[in-house]
Amino acid sequence: MRKYYGDIYKKARIDAGLTQDQAEGMLGVPIRTLSAYENGKLLPHGELVCKMIEVYGAKWLWYMHLKENDPVGKRFLPDVRLGRLSSNVLRLQKEMADVTKINPTVVEVACDDEISEHEKNEWGSVHKEISELMGACAALLVAN
Template identity: 45%
Template sequence: MNESCRNIYQLARNVAGLTQIEASERLGVSVRALGNYELGNTIPHGDIVADMATVYGAKWLGYEHLRLSTKLGQEILPEIDITDIAKSVLVLQKESGDVDDVKPCMIKIACDGRIDRHEEDRWDEVTKEVFEMAGAALSVVFSR
């Protein structure tokens, strides 16, 4: 399992103010199973994570579970920072400005419905900025 995935389940439980015993009872799993999830020894099934997100009041947990515990998530989902809503809002504003800066280029390249060979490097820059803005937007959505 991805090392950074090891404690997302424990973090969500702790923020919810639940002990492992309380959480395991509400989730219908053994304390041992919950401990193994929190230690990174086993990856919980998606249904368990959905229950955790509900019980813990942590919508971000499902996103982070997919991002960190699956190869596809690691490849396509942007990193988020949910620790500080004010910072998340400011980063979103900054990233939105960066997208505004590349918008004319994005429109020019996309107008003909294709990306020509000589446009590929610039398009990579455009999509990088859009990807970063997507991560920033999700950080705002999932901030506590």
């Protein structure tokens, strides 16, 4: 049996101050099924995750659902550090400043529409900084 990352659904419910019994009624899901989601034995479908987000007030849940349980999300979504709004804003500001610093490199490498062999290391640094910026943007978007 495939194991899923179920702690995120449990955390969202607990953060909302709900018991499994309460969530069962609000989500229209049997408690046994809800427990299987929270224990990583079953993966909730997208529509149910949307309902969990609404019921639990957990805007971050969509991102973590995709990042932890979807193969495309695991591979391509940047890591996010979910934190307080103020720390998310400060991180975004820092990452924007870092990208501004590498802008000359971005322009230099991209101006000929090719990444040559000697530019690959530089482009790797660009890729890292942009990924960190995307993670900071995503963290701010999903902050409660």
